[in-house]
Amino acid sequence: MDEDKKEMDQNTIFIGKKNTMSYVLAVITQFNQNADMVTIKARGKTISKAVDVSEIVKNKFVNSLKVEKIIISTEEIITENNTPMKVSAIEIVLSK
Amino acid sequence: MDEDKKEMDQNTIFIGKKNTMSYVLAVITQFNQNADMVTIKARGKTISKAVDVSEIVKNKFVNSLKVEKIIISTEEIITENNTPMKVSAIEIVLSK
Numbered sequence: 001m002d003e004d005k006k007e008m009d010q011n012t013i014f015i016g017k018k019n020t021m022s023y024v025l026a027v028i029t030q031f032n033q034n035a036d037m038v039t040i041k042a043r044g045k046t047i048s049k050a051v052d053v054s055e056i057v058k059n060k061f062v063n064s065l066k067v068e069k070i071i072i073s074t075e076e077i078i079t080e081n082n083t084p085m086k087v088s089a090i091e092i093v094l095s096k
Numbered sequence: 097m098d099e100d101k102k103e104m105d106q107n108t109i110f111i112g113k114k115n116t117m118s119y120v121l122a123v124i125t126q127f128n129q130n131a132d133m134v135t136i137k138a139r140g141k142t143i144s145k146a147v148d149v150s151e152i153v154k155n156k157f158v159n160s161l162k163v164e165k166i167i168i169s170t171e172e173i174i175t176e177n178n179t180p181m182k183v184s185a186i187e188i189v190l191s192k
Binding site: 044045046047048051052054055059067070072073074088089090092 | 140141142143144147148150151155163166168169170184185186188
């Protein structure tokens with residue numbers, strides 16, 4: 001894995017089933033470990049949570065953060081019964 | 097209400113409790129009535145649906161559409177028992 005890719009992965013938070021504040025903490029931790037940018041990624045229903053995380057970090061914890069870019073896309077996932085399904089995805093890039 | 101404001105409101109689709117395809121249809125209708133831009137707005141849990149609507153319109157119906165900009169923000173709403181609550185919001189601007 002080359003250095004750029006590695007760095008990108010380390011600074012990416014994937015939103016899942018944990019509560020919102022767990023991800024808020026994860027993002028803040030990345031910035032405290034000297035990341036200049038953190039990417040928040042989510043798919044399907046968790047997209048709303050990704051926006052919550054981004055807004056909470058920005059408004060309550062690190063006011064100087066900027067939303068660098070927001071990308072929405074469609075990804076194909078394989079469901080439990082092996083059928084492909086399309087889901088929306090979001091990527092929110094926060095920068096110091 | 098001045099003309100600019102009126103035009104903006106007419107080209108805005110607010111995402112609520114209806115099913116996703118109702119909003120897809122609403123966005124397509126706006127573009128067919130000669131709108132150059134349509135804004136999709138949503139708050140809280142419906143944010144995921146807003147992204148779905150935008151992706152479905154773009155990928156399945158009007159391939160030439162562009163995501164002009166995406167803005168995320170925090171809004172304060174008044175709940176049923178009169179207490180203020182903060183919710184995340186999204187605005188997705190699609191253009192022809």
